Amino acid sequence: MRAVxxxxxxxxxxxxxxxDQHGRRLGxxxxxxxxxxxxxxxxxxxxxxxxxxxxLRPAGTDxxxxxxxxxxxxxxxxxxxxxxxxGLAALGVRAPVQRAGDVAALFxxxxxxxxxxxxxxxxxxxxxxxxxxxxxxxxxxxxxxLGDAGSGFWIGHLVARAVVDDLDGGxxxxxxxxxxxxxxxxxxxxxDGAGVLDGRPAVLGALLRRLYALRPxxxxxxxxxxxxxxxxxxxxxxxxxxxxxxxxxLLGRLRRIEGEGPLVVGGSVLVEGVLPLGPAFTAPLLEAAxxxxxxxxxxxxxxxxxxxxxxxxxxxxERLFAVLAAEVxxxxxxR
Amino acid sequence: MRAVxxxxxxxxxxxxxxxDQHGRRLGxxxxxxxxxxxxxxxxxxxxxxxxxxxxLRPAGTDxxxxxxxxxxxxxxxxxxxxxxxxGLAALGVRAPVQRAGDVAALFxxxxxxxxxxxxxxxxxxxxxxxxxxxxxxxxxxxxxxLGDAGSGFWIGHLVARAVVDDLDGGxxxxxxxxxxxxxxxxxxxxxDGAGVLDGRPAVLGALLRRLYALRPxxxxxxxxxxxxxxxxxxxxxxxxxxxxxxxxxLLGRLRRIEGEGPLVVGGSVLVEGVLPLGPAFTAPLLEAAxxxxxxxxxxxxxxxxxxxxxxxxxxxxERLFAVLAAEVxxxxxxR
Numbered sequence: 001m002r003a004v005x006x007x008x009x010x011x012x013x014x015x016x017x018x019x020d021q022h023g024r025r026l027g028x029x030x031x032x033x034x035x036x037x038x039x040x041x042x043x044x045x046x047x048x049x050x051x052x053x054x055x056l057r058p059a060g061t062d063x064x065x066x067x068x069x070x071x072x073x074x075x076x077x078x079x080x081x082x083x084x085x086x087g088l089a090a091l092g093v094r095a096p097v098q099r100a101g102d103v104a105a106l107f108x109x110x111x112x113x114x115x116x117x118x119x120x121x122x123x124x125x126x127x128x129x130x131x132x133x134x135x136x137x138x139x140x141x142x143x144x145x146l147g148d149a150g151s152g153f154w155i156g157h158l159v160a161r162a163v164v165d166d167l168d169g170g171x172x173x174x175x176x177x178x179x180x181x182x183x184x185x186x187x188x189x190x191x192d193g194a195g196v197l198d199g200r201p202a203v204l205g206a207l208l209r210r211l212y213a214l215r216p217x218x219x220x221x222x223x224x225x226x227x228x229x230x231x232x233x234x235x236x237x238x239x240x241x242x243x244x245x246x247x248x249x250l251l252g253r254l255r256r257i258e259g260e261g262p263l264v265v266g267g268s269v270l271v272e273g274v275l276p277l278g279p280a281f282t283a284p285l286l287e288a289a290x291x292x293x294x295x296x297x298x299x300x301x302x303x304x305x306x307x308x309x310x311x312x313x314x315x316x317x318e319r320l321f322a323v324l325a326a327e328v329x330x331x332x333x334x335r
Numbered sequence: 336m337r338a339v340x341x342x343x344x345x346x347x348x349x350x351x352x353x354x355d356q357h358g359r360r361l362g363x364x365x366x367x368x369x370x371x372x373x374x375x376x377x378x379x380x381x382x383x384x385x386x387x388x389x390x391l392r393p394a395g396t397d398x399x400x401x402x403x404x405x406x407x408x409x410x411x412x413x414x415x416x417x418x419x420x421x422g423l424a425a426l427g428v429r430a431p432v433q434r435a436g437d438v439a440a441l442f443x444x445x446x447x448x449x450x451x452x453x454x455x456x457x458x459x460x461x462x463x464x465x466x467x468x469x470x471x472x473x474x475x476x477x478x479x480x481l482g483d484a485g486s487g488f489w490i491g492h493l494v495a496r497a498v499v500d501d502l503d504g505g506x507x508x509x510x511x512x513x514x515x516x517x518x519x520x521x522x523x524x525x526x527d528g529a530g531v532l533d534g535r536p537a538v539l540g541a542l543l544r545r546l547y548a549l550r551p552x553x554x555x556x557x558x559x560x561x562x563x564x565x566x567x568x569x570x571x572x573x574x575x576x577x578x579x580x581x582x583x584x585l586l587g588r589l590r591r592i593e594g595e596g597p598l599v600v601g602g603s604v605l606v607e608g609v610l611p612l613g614p615a616f617t618a619p620l621l622e623a624a625x626x627x628x629x630x631x632x633x634x635x636x637x638x639x640x641x642x643x644x645x646x647x648x649x650x651x652x653e654r655l656f657a658v659l660a661a662e663v664x665x666x667x668x669x670r
Contacts, residue, residue: 129534137534139503142543145492145551146499157480164481168474169588198436199464199472208477216480216551253504 003066004312005055005093006304006328008105009034009048009073011123015301016051018061021314023305023323025330027061029054037075045083053091063092070098070308072105072300074141100300100307103128104135106266108303110295112321116261117254117292119247121270123220125151127250129258133310139253144217150246152220152269158239159222160211166235167204173235178225183210227273230281240281244274248284255290263292271296302328338401339647340390340428341639341663343440344369344383344408346458350636351386353396356649358640358658360665362396364389372410380418388426398427405433405643407440407635409476435635435642438463439470441601443638445630447656451596452589452627454582456605458555460486462585464593468645474588479552485581487555487604493574494557495546501570502539508570513560518545562608565616575616579609583619590625598627606631637663 002021007014014034018027029051036044048071056063069088071081076099084097107118107130114133120126125148126141144153159175166176180186185206211219229236247270251263265271275282275296286294297303302325306316309324316324337356342349349369353362364386368374374382383406391398404423406416411434419432442453442465449468455461460483461476479488494510501511515521520541546554564571582605586598600606610617610631621629632638637660641651644659651659 135533142499142503142539143547145554146496146543146546147503161481164477168477168482169592198470204477208481211481212478219480257504 002312002314004305004308005052005066005069005095006301006308007034007048007051007069007071008299008301008304009036009044009071010102010299011035011038011074014047014051015299016048016055017301017305017328018055018066019305019309019324019327021309021312023309023320023327025327027055027058028328029057034071035073035075036077036080041077041079041083044077044080045087048084049087049091052088052093056091056093064094066093066095067312068095068098068308069093070100070304070311072100072102072304072307074102098308098311100304101128101135102126102300103138103141104130104133105300105303105307106297107264108133108306109266109297109300109325110264110303111262112306112316112318113261115258116263117251117258118264118266119251119254119270119294120265120267121151121243121247121274122267123152123217123269124148125154125247125250125267125269127254129254130261131258133307137257139257140250150243150250150269152223152273153217154246155226155239155243155269156219156222157216158242159226159236160219162235162239164204164207164211167201167207169200171235174229174233175225175236178229179222180207182222182225183207185210223269223273227277230277240274240277243269244281244285247274248288251285251288255288255292259290261292263289263294264297265294266297266299271298298329337647337649339640339643340387340401340404340430341636341643342369342383342386342404342406343634343636343639344371344379344406345437345634346370346373349379349382349386350634351383351390352636352640352663353390353401354640354644354659354662356644356647358644358655358662360662362390362393363663364392370408370410371412371415376412376414376418379412379415380422383419384422384426387423387428391426391428399429401428401430402647403430403433403643404428405435405639405646407435407437407639407642409437433643433646435639436463436470437461437635438473438476439465439468440635440638440642441632442599443468443641444601444632444635444660445599445638446597447641447651447653448596450593451598452586452593453599453601454586454589454605454629455600455602456486456578456582456609457602458487458552458604459483460489460582460585460602460604462589464589465596466593468642472592474592475585485578485585485604487558487608488552489581490561490574490578490604491554491557492551493577494561494571495554497570497574499539499542499546502536502542504535506570509564509568510560510571513564514557515542517557517560518542520545558604558608562612565612575609575612578604579616579620582609583623586620586623590623590627594625596627598624598629599632600629601632601634606633633664
């Protein structure tokens with residue numbers, strides 16, 4: 001038996017799968033966020049090792065037979081890979097640890113082809129041109145402050161700004177009661193008329209304190225408020241049309257660099273937020289895609305398995321890819 | 336002799352002046368930033384006390400004759416006023432300490448009238464409606480993340496984003512060599528062709544590390560790069576036109592609330608950056624001002640003195656205001 005361990009170490013959860021060279025799933029595991037930047041290196045290593053330990057748990061599994069361990073993640077930290085190697089040694093796994101970027105893994109989750117483009121919008125936004133199965137060019141992914149236009153942060157930030165502006169005498173928006181409610185604040189005008197802040201509603205002061213107490217990137221948690229009001233609030237629509245325009249511009253730049261091959265799309269904002277809005281919102285994105293049909297994927301776990309097998313000389317064509325995708329996605333159900 | 340101490344405690348410097356009821360300057364002082372939010376309360380108190388100590392230094396000054404001490408500043412901190420009171424006691428000043436907001440003090444630096452509007456754009460952006468000499472309504476000033484459109488942060492942030500986008504395959508801009516040069520980075524393409532970051536210039540990675548190491552609000556230091564390229568770079572112009580549009584919208588909101596009285600403007604971005612650009616840039620701002628002619632002022636020190644004297648029952652009309660303004664502004668030259 002030849003087997004590999006593939007891990008998708010995301011910001012909110014970590015998934016691991018043990019597969020053989022025929023694409024069969026031998027075990028799987030799930031743990032908390034395993035991204036070294038967002039979880040911190042020690043927590044991230046613990047999550048990765050916990051997920052791997054679960055994947056190795058089925059009876060008859062031989063940790064010594066694992067040929068490689070491939071961890072797909074964004075960012076990095078000097079203590080991350082050495083920490084994973086120590087944890088693996090304690091589990092009896094002596095295979096080397098490889099890294100893959102989140103964009104390359106996501107692309108390989110959607111297709112067996114080795115050339116094309118990938119677009120991800122979750123908390124951040126990043127695109128990639130893939131050639132020979134690896135990243136040839138990244139676009140954006142430059143973070144909440146300096147890039148990531150169209151991302152969850154970008155949307156949530158504009159939601160928060162629109163609400164602050166509304167409370168400051170700007171255009172009224174249904175995002176305001178929605179955000180105040182989400183934070184347990186409000187109502188805007190207390191029944192007794194009390195509480196103003198230099199002529200403004202007192203709740204504005206409370207809102208500012210609450211929002212500035214967050215790490216800025218946490219504003220992404222308010223993106224769903226805009227999606228929830230799509231088609232029903234002009235300012236929510238303006239934010240969403242702006243996000244789609246930014247993602248379409250990013251995609252256009254990608255497709256001008258590489259016009260061939262499939263387009264794989266991922267990230268909760270894009271897959272669960274933008275695409276279900278339908279053509280009234282998504283038209284610019286589909287236009288930028290040209291003749292490529294977006295292939296949505298939930299995460300990079302299938303792709304991590306594809307890349308792990310390929311690193312061991314296993315040819316992953318259309319047929320093996322289909323088996324692998326079905327097996328790995330079935331990992332939600334325990335075997 | 337009746338005398339008051341007025342202090343303008345700004346983010347970068349603190350100025351104090353000792354004046355009598357005829358508007359004569361008896362002493363003056365200057366120290367480091369005295370804003371409790373940006374300098375921290377202990378440093379801010381030390382700066383305020385240092386400036387006051389200098390103002391009391393001229394021979395014949397009786398600290399016991401000081402009737403009130405008025406500190407004009409933005410924000411606040413629980414330890415700030417008690418700290419100033421302790422420092423004053425050590426200097427022999429037994430007068431009460433009063434606070435005035437930065438917007439009210441700035442307005443009173445430009446006019447003896449007690450009703451009108453004030454617009455400030457420095458690192459942040461804030462507007463105020465003044466009635467009965469005090470703030471009746473504030474607009475914006477909600478900080479770099481959630482407001483402050485058109486401010487120094489806002490401009491510097493867009494400068495940084497435009498440069499990151501340029502290095503990531505976006506529109507070329509002369510802001511890029513300007514920013515890289517300001518940071519001692521670059522050139523964009525090393526002569527040996529070495530160094531790429533996922534297909535992008537390696538200097539992009541270095542730039543991102545440098546910019547994310549700053550506190551976000553420090554991006555305001557790059558606003559002058561846009562002003563320096565006004566009329567000579569399309570992206571710099573786009574940022575500047577956007578800033579003027581945002582400040583014009585803020586001013587329009589102020590003037591709809593209060594259409595009467597003078598308009599006093601302040602802050603380095605507005606007074607030293609935007610207004611000198613001339614009508615090709617400032618037209619929307621002048622239109623929003625309506626029939627009010629903007630009165631630029633350097634800071635809130637004159638206004639702090641006006642407010643301090645008024646608090647002691649001194650009527651500050653056109654004539655006394657003119658004397659006071661000339662005397663206080665003369666504080667740059669030692670008496």
